[in-house]
Amino acid sequence: MSATETHGLAPLSRRQFLKMLAAGALLAPLAAVRAADARKPNIIIILTDDMGFSDLGCYGGEVNTPNIDKLADGGVKFSQFYNGGKCEPSRAALTTGHHWWTHSPNVAVRKESPNIGEVIRSAGYRTMMVGKWHCEGVPFERGFDRHFGFMGGGTDYLLGDESFTLDGKPWKVPQNGFYATTALTDYAVRFIREENRAHPQMPFFLYLAYNAPHAPIEARSEDVAKYRGKYLKGWDTLRKERFERQKALGLAGPGWHLPERPAGIPAWETLSDKEKDFQDLRMATYAAMVDCMDQGVGAVMRTLDELGIRDNTLVLFLNDNGASPNDRVRGKDFSSPGSSWQVGVAWAFVSNTPLKYYKRTQHSGGVTTPCIASWPAVIRPRKEFEDQPCHITDILPTLIELTGGSYPVQFGGKEQPPLPGRSFVPILKNNEVLPQRTLYFSLFNNMAIVDHGWRLVTAYGQPWQLYDLSNDRTETHDLAMTHPEKLKEMLALQRAFFERPDVRLRLQSGEREPAFAPVFKADGSKGPGAKEDVEDPDFSLLLAKARAEGRQLSASELETLRKSSTGPQPAPGKRKNKARAKGP
16 A cells, blocks of 8 residues: 555545645644643752852852853743741741641741641652751651751761751761752762662652851861952952943843942951961852852753753742841861861952841842743743842741642641742743832841832841842942932831731840951951940830831930830849740
8 A cells, every 4th residue: 555545544645645644743742742831840949148139140140150050041040039047937938838827937847837748749759858948847847758967057067966867766977078059969860760760651740958158167178279269359359340240141230239348347458368278268168168059050961961851840949038147156276177267258248249238137138039930841041130029938838839749728736827828830831010019028037128210228236227129239329318208118018017916026135247357367366246235225126116116206205215115124144034935
């Protein structure tokens, strides 16, 4: 039978046959694409710790981060993605979808909330967690099929600690050759390979929480050597260079300004050669930690490529808070096992270029994270940065939509409040513009509101400040005095937030803006550090409560408040109860 004949059917002309063949050839790949779209994506969340806004190459930094930069080049880069300003509240928001203040004044993931592992596993996923947990419970008991990592807020990179576990059992840290970042990468790769082999038909979810570049500042010597001498330019020059690269990348556009160096940070040229050399070593070590973490991201991506599953894997990369200004604890020789050196406020100011302030504050430098979404099968590469405000509480709703899962109404015998965040899948898939909304921020005495392009914010006991983000994304021009009606409107939002029944804030004695600690010897000498005692903790607490209530106090009101705080002082060694919820 010829190609133009079929048994029992009218013969086809050669032209008809070729036309049908062509149609089939076109339909086959289309069907394959539709089948791929129907498959649930693998999902990887990579969370770093205490990294600044501008440390990555794709966000203007000089640190070598080719693997993360490649993710950015092939996906979406956010310029206004917010976190919780500190480790615990960010992890609470990521793993439960709720703000920390919804459940308890304590910044920790509560047992009464369903965990991201439990929610995603119920959608038919294999779930894995690697790295820093720093939450309530144990990952292996909170919805994760596989787990490797440590429980606390940080670990020594060279020694580890006793909280390391592997699949629910204690894991002894090797005495030689251990480096925490590398160990986390190795187990992430191992889990992906083992799960792909054991459950090839099931999608997986991996939460990879690196500790880097959180203190202590410790790195492998070969990585430090790459950067030694590169920071002798000093923080003044490096900030300017980063900002110029940000403008060239299209990240820092109109309305982005480079804030002046705070008075507490000395000009680089005033340091001695010995001091400059030590500061170069300190930042070179920090950069090496970021570099090593990037190498880990590269290893994970190569594993996906080798297994042929990269295209249908969504990778979300972000950080838990801005760079840390802390410089209050030191011990042993710099970067030796068991040391406790930190990067310090001057380099933190560089890391957060060009944003204001640091970790713990709710200014942009404290709560804005570089965030990258890569999903080759779905997300088209975009050169421009995505500027729509998104929040870390949006991640769980996004994953629920992508996995076809659902958020339980009841959990642990308790009714669950609705998730405050929203899915940003429309941004990832279709570059849609989402409706504007009000975002609230609070951590200790630091508070902020973002609403329709305006930002109300206070930190370190300062008055409420007002910024127009459309013209001043870096918070350099306070408009509180010149825009009284807008200030009044924003303060009303804060007051309504404070009065909500689900909001329980934790207030404490105020903190001053971090002071520069001019200690340059690697001998454990102590400087003034980033946290200082306040002169009048009682007044500080009353002032924090007034700010939380949405009040902007005049000079006379401040004086009245100060006088009301003076009274019998607690006996030596005893402390007054701190403010809780609605009261001081």
